[in-house]
Amino acid sequence: MPFMYILKCSDGSFYVGSCRNIDHRLWLHNIGEGAEYTKRRRPVTLVYQEEFDNVGDAFAREKQVQGWSRAKRRALIDFRGSELPALSRKVFGGDCDDDDPPPSAA
Numbered sequence: 001m002p003f004m005y006i007l008k009c010s011d012g013s014f015y016v017g018s019c020r021n022i023d024h025r026l027w028l029h030n031i032g033e034g035a036e037y038t039k040r041r042r043p044v045t046l047v048y049q050e051e052f053d054n055v056g057d058a059f060a061r062e063k064q065v066q067g068w069s070r071a072k073r074r075a076l077i078d079f080r081g082s083e084l085p086a087l088s089r090k091v092f093g094g095d096c097d098d099d100d101p102p103p104s105a106a
Contacts, residue, residue: 002058004065006048006077009041014073018062022049048077 003022007015007029015038019025028034029044038044052058065073072087 002052002055004050004052004058004061005046006065006073007038007044008047009038009044011041013041014047014070015041015044016062016066016073018055018058020055022046
């Protein structure tokens with residue numbers, strides 16, 4: 001079965017990938033043949049996986065999650081799905097505290 005997976009690298013970073021055989025792919029990453037990114041950050045640990053019916057769906061999910069922030073990936077890994085929509089929102093205008101009054105209109 002195809003999978004989308006997230007690895008935690010030795011430097012604390014995350015790597016997102018997809019494959020057909022998760023055990024073999026994890027082994028490849030840990031012997032330095034999985035990806036250039038993980039080769040320099042071994043050992044890696046599998047921290048999350050999703051199973052799919054076809055490779056195309058697993059690859060599409062990989063690309064989606066690759067575009068996410070670290071905070072959003074962390075929420076996925078920790079099964080905090082209810083937080084994902086809020087983590088998708090971008091804050092514009094720098095740091096903003098909800099208790100601050102809105103800027104005056106001039």
